[in-house]
Amino acid sequence: MARERATALLLDLDGVLRRFDPAVAAGVEREYGLADGVLSEIAMQWGRLQPVLTGQVSHADWMSSVADALAEPAGGPDRAQAAVQQWQRYRGEVDTEVLDFVREVRAAGVRVGLATNATDLLDADLTTLxxxxxxxxxxxxxTLGVHKPAPEYFQAACQALATPPARVLFVDDEDWAVRGARSAGLSAHRWGGHADLRYLRAALTH
Incomplete structure (x- = not known):
């Protein structure tokens, strides 16, 4: 059976619409004598990450716990705090080609939603970006209290778009998120870079 044509697009933020230059974190780690990759490694530990993604703790609390974990390797709590603050000042960069695509499909009448596992800093980040x-x-x-790839997350996203799941195309750079969206009845595409825009454009506007 042929799928219905997508009339709405759901887009992941990090890795699709926003990118981070890894040199920023690497520079902070070098400056404070920390191991390569340790900032994101500690921040992304699931026991530390999951509560902030579901709104149980604030972004500030999350970063405080990262600083606590870094106190010894950084040479004390004050240096650890300073390292984390310096790292967090950088909020990434918009991928302008993806943003141009979003503007183009919206102009063609396609509703576009941002679907992100994020913290309470998201609104401020969107303003900064x-x-x-x-x-x-x-x-x-x-805000929802549930994160990708839970079916409840995708149901809420489709409701927000006022579009049934079968008519929503979801784009994410993570396999597990793509699989979750498909399980919830959406079309889903694993983002591989700008070469994918041609396919997405055809799927949404032809």
């Missing part, structure tokens, strides 16, 4: 008003809806796991 100049993305306010560039999307029809923003679905933030920390």
């Amino acid at each position: 100049g993305l306010v008003g560039e999307l029809d809806v923003v679905v933030n796991s920390s």
